Amino acid sequence: MSKKHHLSKIDISDLSDTQKQNWEKVRDLLTRHLEKKNQRKTPERYAILKVIYSLDGHFDIDHLYRMFKEKQFSVSKATIYNTLEVLLEASLVKKHQFGKVQAFYEKSIFNSNHDHIIMLDEYEIVEFCDPRIEAIKKDYEEALNISIESHSLYFYAKKKTK
């Protein structure tokens, strides 16, 4: 028989000290964002944030939904979708359109600055971090007297046959 846990009872005893500190930091960022925007501090929003920050790499809404289902937490896909929109606005997650259909997400804090190569044949995502991109940004900031807030760069690639 399945039992539904109450979301506010998500405990953090299974986290290491660093993970706990990181969790407290992102939790506080979400709290500040929700207070600033006058939005409700629902346990679901915090539970979703916590699951996202326990993940490495990219995920989509279905992936999150399945994770909650496995843990027997009842969260609807609509709630997950709405929470992701809130987290995007709070700059706590990044959204990627790797393919044609669904969007992928990843945590933005405690995650290194990186860009993505999308392998078209096997639908694999390769992350890379190249300091030359930061140098290009700096050059344009100086040349145009601007401050670049963010960037979006995707390479779409196929494996060479020989």
Ligand SMILES: [Zn+2]
């Ligand atoms: Zn990534």
